Amino acid sequence: MSDIGDLRIRPNEARGAPAAEDSPPQERKLFVQSFGCQMNVYDSQKMTDLLGREGYGAAAGPEDADLIILNTCHIRERASEKIFSELGRLRELKALRAVEGRKTKIVVAGCVAQAEGAEIHRRQSAVDVVVGPQSYHRLPELLRRAEREKHVVDTDFPVEDKFGFLARPTPAETRKRGVSAFVTVQEGCDKFCTFCVVPYTRGAEFSRPVAAILEEAAALTAAGVRELTLIGQNVNAYHGADGRGGEADLAALCAELARASGVKRIRYTTSHPNDMGEALIEAHRAQPKLMPFLHLPVQSGSDAVLAAMNRKHTSAGYIALCRRIRAARPDIALSSDFIVGFPGETDADFEATLQLIEDVGYASAFSFKYSPRPGTPGAERTDQIAEDVKSERLARLQALIESQRQAFNRAMVGRTVEVLIERRGRHPGQIAGKSPYLQAVQLEGGDELIGESVAVEIVATGPNSLFGKLASETTARPPAAAEQSARGLV
Numbered sequence: 314m315s316d317i318g319d320l321r322i323r324p325n326e327a328r329g330a331p332a333a334e335d336s337p338p339q340e341r342k343l344f345v346q347s348f349g350c351q352m353n354v355y356d357s358q359k360m361t362d363l364l365g366r367e368g369y370g371a372a373a374g375p376e377d378a379d380l381i382i383l384n385t386c387h388i389r390e391r392a393s394e395k396i397f398s399e400l401g402r403l404r405e406l407k408a409l410r411a412v413e414g415r416k417t418k419i420v421v422a423g424c425v426a427q428a429e430g431a432e433i434h435r436r437q438s439a440v441d442v443v444v445g446p447q448s449y450h451r452l453p454e455l456l457r458r459a460e461r462e463k464h465v466v467d468t469d470f471p472v473e474d475k476f477g478f479l480a481r482p483t484p485a486e487t488r489k490r491g492v493s494a495f496v497t498v499q500e501g502c503d504k505f506c507t508f509c510v511v512p513y514t515r516g517a518e519f520s521r522p523v524a525a526i527l528e529e530a531a532a533l534t535a536a537g538v539r540e541l542t543l544i545g546q547n548v549n550a551y552h553g554a555d556g557r558g559g560e561a562d563l564a565a566l567c568a569e570l571a572r573a574s575g576v577k578r579i580r581y582t583t584s585h586p587n588d589m590g591e592a593l594i595e596a597h598r599a600q601p602k603l604m605p606f607l608h609l610p611v612q613s614g615s616d617a618v619l620a621a622m623n624r625k626h627t628s629a630g631y632i633a634l635c636r637r638i639r640a641a642r643p644d645i646a647l648s649s650d651f652i653v654g655f656p657g658e659t660d661a662d663f664e665a666t667l668q669l670i671e672d673v674g675y676a677s678a679f680s681f682k683y684s685p686r687p688g689t690p691g692a693e694r695t696d697q698i699a700e701d702v703k704s705e706r707l708a709r710l711q712a713l714i715e716s717q718r719q720a721f722n723r724a725m726v727g728r729t730v731e732v733l734i735e736r737r738g739r740h741p742g743q744i745a746g747k748s749p750y751l752q753a754v755q756l757e758g759g760d761e762l763i764g765e766s767v768a769v770e771i772v773a774t775g776p777n778s779l780f781g782k783l784a785s786e787t788t789a790r791p792p793a794a795a796e797q798s799a800r801g802l803v
C-alpha cells in the first residue's frame with residue numbers, strides 16, 4: 314500500500330449531505346470533504362446530519378455549495394499542507410461565486426483546525442469558521458456568529474459531551490449509512506507516542522457510555538445497517554459507563570452489541586497492543602459476530618526505536634501477543650501501521666522491522682515515512698533521517714507487505730467465505746461486499762442480496778478485490794489454521 318496523505322478513507326467516501334426526506338425546506342447547500350481517519354468520516358456524517366436539521370441540503374460539488382466544510386487531518390505534514398492548497402482553490406471559488414451574487418461560507422474543522430486555530434485565518438483569510446473536533450456540535454451557533462464577525466474560532470475542549478448534543482439521527486439520516494457503519498465509542502489518547510499529534514488534537518481519552526452506543530446502534534440497525542465498526546484512536550482502551558455504576562471494557566461492549574439480532578458483524582479499530590487484554594482476545598475465540606480481522610499497529614520491529622517512540626512494548630512482546638490472538642482465533646487476519654525513518658533509526662533497526670513483518674505475516678498494512686510534527690518530541694531530535702533513506706526503506710517495506718497481501722488473497726481462491734453484501738457492483742448484475750477478513754469481494758447477484766450475508770466461493774483475485782460466485786452450500790468454512798498463508802512463524 315502507498316504512503317497515502319490522508320488515512321484509509323478517500324475523501325469521496327465521506328462526501329455527502331442529507332437526503333431530502335425528513336428534512337426542513339432546503340434553501341442552502343452543503344459540501345463536506347473529509348480527510349484523515351475514520352473518526353473524521355464519522356464526524357463529517359454527524360456535521361452533515363446536524364446541518365441538515367438547519368436546512369442544508371446536498372451540494373453536488375463545492376461550486377454548488379453555500380457552505381463548504383473541510384474536515385482536516387494533521388497526522389503528517391503532507392496531509393496538513395494539502396488543506397492549505399485546497400483552501401487556495403476554495404478562495405478563488407468563493408470570489409467567483411461572489412461575483413455572481415452568491416455567498417459562500419468556508420469552515421475548517423478537524424485536527425488541523427485544532428492544531429493551528431486562528432493561524433488558519435492568518436494563512437487564508439477566506440476561511441470563515443475554524444472549529445476543532447470536540448466542538449463541532451456548536452457549528453449552527455458558530456455559523457450564525459460568522460454572519461456578524463469576520464473570523465470565528467472555536468477550538469475548546471468543552472466539558473459537555475459533544476455526543477450528547479448531537480441528537481439521535483433521523484431514519485432518513487441513518488439510511489444513508491448503508492449496510493456498514495462507523496460508531497465512535499472512544500476518543501482521544503493519553504499515550505503520547507513521540508511522533509504523534511493525536512493527543513494534542515483530540516485531547517484526553519474519553520469513552521462513551523454503553524447505553525448511548527446501544528441506542529445509536531439500534532437506530533442504525535433499524536435503518537438496515539448490518540455491520541458496526543466501533544472506532545476510536547485507542548478503541549481497545551474503551552472503558553465506558555455500564556449504567557450499573559461500573560465500567561464496561563471493549564469485550565463487554567461487543568457482547569452487548571452482539572445481542573441485537575440486526576447486528577451481523579462487529580469490527581473495531583484502531584487498537585494499541587498494550588490494551589489488547591485477555592477478555593478481548595477471548596471474545597475473538599467465543600464471539601462469532603466479532604470479525605477475524607485485527608488492525609494492531611506496531612510501528613517498528615526494533616526495540617530501540619519502539620522505546621524512543623514511547624510505545625511501551627517490545628518487538629518480542631508484540632509477537633507473543635499475536636501468537637496469543639492466533640491461538641484464540643487461528644484464521645484471524647492481522648494488519649498494522651509502520652513508520653520508517655524515525656529519528657535515529659539505523660539500518661539494523663529497519664532490518665528488525667522487516668524481520669518482524671516476516672515473523673508475524675500480515676494480510677495488509679499501512680506504512681509511512683516519519684514526518685516531524687510541530688510540538689512532538691520526535692520533531693525536536695537532531696538525528697533526523699535523510700529523505701532518500703526514508704524513501705528507500707519505505708519502498709522495501711511496502712514490497713514485502715504487498716507480497717504478503719497478495720499471498721493472503723491468493724490463498725482465498727477455492728475457499729467459501731461469508732460475504733456481507735454492501736452495494737451494487739461496478740457492472741450491471743454485479744454486487745459487492747466484504748469477506749470476514751475485510752477483503753472486497755465482487756460477484757454476480759441481485760440487489761435483493763444487499764444487506765445479506767451469503768456464502769461465496771472465491772474463484773479469482775484481482776489487484777484490489779476478490780472475485781467469487783454464490784456458493785450452492787449455505788455455510789461458509791473458515792480456513793484451517795494451517796491454510797492461513799499470511800501467517801509467518803507466529
Ligand code: SAH
Pocket residue numbers: 320388389508509510511546547583584585610612650651652681682683684685686
Ligand atoms: N491510534 C492509532 C494511530 C492513529 S494515527 C494507533 O496508535 O495505532 C495512524 C498512524 O499514522 C499511526 O499508527 C502511525 O503509523 C502514523 N503516524 C502517526 N504520526 C506519524 C508521523 N508523525 N509520521 C508518520 N506517520 C505517522
Ligand code: SF4
Pocket residue numbers: 502503504505506509510511512546547585
Ligand atoms: Fe498516536 Fe500513539 Fe495515541 Fe496512537 S497511541 S493515537 S500513535 S499517541
Ligand code: F3S
Pocket residue numbers: 320348349350351352353385386387388423424510511514515546
Ligand atoms: Fe488525522 Fe486527526 Fe485522525 S490527525 S488521523 S484526522 S485523529
